[in-house]
Amino acid sequence: MTDALSCADLMAEAQNEYEALPLETRAGQTVQLRNLLMLPPEGLKAAQVILSAFEDGADLEKMGPQLRDLLLTVADDTKAMATEMRDWPLGMFMRVVTAWQEATQAPEVLDSAS
Numbered sequence: 001m002t003d004a005l006s007c008a009d010l011m012a013e014a015q016n017e018y019e020a021l022p023l024e025t026r027a028g029q030t031v032q033l034r035n036l037l038m039l040p041p042e043g044l045k046a047a048q049v050i051l052s053a054f055e056d057g058a059d060l061e062k063m064g065p066q067l068r069d070l071l072l073t074v075a076d077d078t079k080a081m082a083t084e085m086r087d088w089p090l091g092m093f094m095r096v097v098t099a100w101q102e103a104t105q106a107p108e109v110l111d112s113a114s
Helices: 007-017 041-055 060-074 078-085 090-104
Strands: 021-024 030-033
Touching (some): 021 090, 030 078, 030 090, 041 060
Antiparallel strands (some): 021 030
8 A cells, every 4th residue: 555645745845846035134034035836826826917017018117016016925024025125226126036036947027028
């Protein structure tokens, strides 16, 4: 007889395989920027809506709020992330989203937005 699969073990494997990007805020907190594959269904849907906006070509005025929304969607601590992003210029959003994309192999949004 085959042993039963352990959901706890499978979840741990998924978390290891689809790792988050830890981001240390200026306040010293660590926010995990989760992989899209580890978001709950409503978070994944929200992220897909935001990502699709970049495919349509975002102008610079809209890009900051869209990147902010994307980071809040993937962050495990939205309060700490929102506080950290309060005074970010667009360039900071771009750097963090690029690092998150590279770490989690998320779909490119920045190339399609330019």
